[in-house]
Amino acid sequence: MVLGILFFSGTLLLVLQTTLLNYLPEWFGRPNLSFLFIVFLGTYLDLYKGAVLALLFGLIMDIFSGVFLGLHPVIYLGLFFLLQFISKHLAIKESIHQIPLVALSYLFTASSIFIFTSILTPESRLYWAWGNEILQVLILSVICIPFFNFFHWLATIFDSTKADNHYRRQKTGNRYRIQQ
Amino acid sequence: MRKKNKRARQIRIFLFFGLLLALFIILIVSTVGSKEFNAPHKLALEVIGTAQYYMTRISGGVKNSWQNYTALIDVREENVRLREELRKHKAINNEYREAVAINVRLAKLLEMKETIQAPTLTAEIIGVDPSQWFKTVIINRGSSDGIKDGMPAVTSEGVVGQVTNTSPHFAKILLATDPNSALDGLIQETRVRGVVKGGGAGFHMEYVLKNNEVAKGDRIVTSGIGDIFPKGIPIGTVAKVEKAGRGMFQEIEIEPAADFSQLEHLIIVMKKDPLAK
Numbered sequence: 001m002v003l004g005i006l007f008f009s010g011t012l013l014l015v016l017q018t019t020l021l022n023y024l025p026e027w028f029g030r031p032n033l034s035f036l037f038i039v040f041l042g043t044y045l046d047l048y049k050g051a052v053l054a055l056l057f058g059l060i061m062d063i064f065s066g067v068f069l070g071l072h073p074v075i076y077l078g079l080f081f082l083l084q085f086i087s088k089h090l091a092i093k094e095s096i097h098q099i100p101l102v103a104l105s106y107l108f109t110a111s112s113i114f115i116f117t118s119i120l121t122p123e124s125r126l127y128w129a130w131g132n133e134i135l136q137v138l139i140l141s142v143i144c145i146p147f148f149n150f151f152h153w154l155a156t157i158f159d160s161t162k163a164d165n166h167y168r169r170q171k172t173g174n175r176y177r178i179q180q
Numbered sequence: 181m182r183k184k185n186k187r188a189r190q191i192r193i194f195l196f197f198g199l200l201l202a203l204f205i206i207l208i209v210s211t212v213g214s215k216e217f218n219a220p221h222k223l224a225l226e227v228i229g230t231a232q233y234y235m236t237r238i239s240g241g242v243k244n245s246w247q248n249y250t251a252l253i254d255v256r257e258e259n260v261r262l263r264e265e266l267r268k269h270k271a272i273n274n275e276y277r278e279a280v281a282i283n284v285r286l287a288k289l290l291e292m293k294e295t296i297q298a299p300t301l302t303a304e305i306i307g308v309d310p311s312q313w314f315k316t317v318i319i320n321r322g323s324s325d326g327i328k329d330g331m332p333a334v335t336s337e338g339v340v341g342q343v344t345n346t347s348p349h350f351a352k353i354l355l356a357t358d359p360n361s362a363l364d365g366l367i368q369e370t371r372v373r374g375v376v377k378g379g380g381a382g383f384h385m386e387y388v389l390k391n392n393e394v395a396k397g398d399r400i401v402t403s404g405i406g407d408i409f410p411k412g413i414p415i416g417t418v419a420k421v422e423k424a425g426r427g428m429f430q431e432i433e434i435e436p437a438a439d440f441s442q443l444e445h446l447i448i449v450m451k452k453d454p455l456a457k
Contacts, residue, residue, distance in 0.1 A: 011231070018310050023239060064310065067360050110312075124359040
């Protein structure tokens with residue numbers, strides 16, 4: 001159930017991003033909600049469910065962005081596995097750590113697209129615009145916490161057991177204490 | 181017994197996810213680097229394209245209402261300016277009528293044949309590429325309207341791009357500003373040819389030798405070579421010429437003729453064999 005809801009929400013975000021958000025002026029910046037959604041999947045869902053959704057969104061993103069098929073599934077899956085790995089070793093579920101996580105993940109994704117596209121079409125000149133990238137990082141950093149909280153709340157409605165456990169886990173005393 | 185069952189269950193789970201993983205890997209490997217849409221891609225474009233279409237309708241309505249409201253604020257000033265512009269344009273129009281009359285007479289004198297224009301189709305943009313790296317748009321026309329891969333897309337101002345993928349009711353256009361786009365251009369004044377490549381916000385022209393005369397403000401049009409774009413469609417004007425660097429060629433930056441930030445409708449040139457070389 002929760003997978004279906006997340007899939008529907010992610011698709012809705014993509015539709016919003018390619019239509020309504022496009023009316024925002026360029027200097028204001030257009031938040032990359034689909035990317036933020038992948039980061040949410042990487043930190044919230046378990047390995048199998050999350051990987052399936054990340055792959056699906058990568059395949060869908062290929063249709064609406066760029067010219068090379070397969071580029072987004074590979075990068076989104078790479079990002080997802082990286083986030084899964086990090087979330088097992090660091091306390092990234094805490095809000096304050098999510099801002100640098102989102103910023104670094106965005107730079108990882110952008111540089112991966114840049115490198116892969118440069119390899120696939122060496123004759124094309126891609127332009128790394130620091131201004132646009134920094135603006136996007138700033139926007140994502142500002143909206144990531146309310147965004148994650150909203151989707152976490154949405155997922156808890158349809159997956160209450162997991163949500164309870166999630167909160168219970170967060171509120172334990174010393175998380176670094178070795179379990180007996 | 182319990183342990184045996186548990187082990188069998190674990191093996192089943194491993195087999196299931198192993199099979200799933202193998203399918204995913206096959207799917208990814210078969211699509212990486214390809215540019216052609218397969219059936220699932222087309223189906224997804226149909227479903228999400230429909231959602232984009234309705235969302236564009238709704239957001240367009242909201243945008244129009246807002247624009248109408250803001251337009252009322254300074255409508256008086258606008259009215260005075262428009263009347264003045266109308267007067268000027270009437271005068272210009274009279275001059276044009278005269279020019280057209282002369283043109284018709286000269287054409288008859290030279291026994292020029294009428295050029296047959298390829299049929300065209302108007303399309304509305306319903307979705308824009310969310311990435312900062314690529315410049316593509318989705319339009320509300322597809323293969324059921326006769327759209328084929330490779331067909332050129334233009335506006336009244338100039339070149340916009342080319343159809344790259346289609347589904348029955350929607351199509352994807354690679355804009356000429358995308359770094360992966362390249363088209364054959366011609367400097368109208370000097371007839372010097374070069375390859376116009378997308379540069380994100382504008383274009384740049386490549387493979388123009390340093391001994392060719394190119395000046396700021398020169399107009400660039402399509403050359404018609406390759407038989408993809410009709411000859412003479414405006415691409416843009418030269419914004420900057422750089423000859424100082426190393427190599428044989430000049431660095432030419434072009435200001436696009438079409439305003440890519442305001443694109444709403446496109447004209448698709450319905451060529452019979454759009455991918456002809």
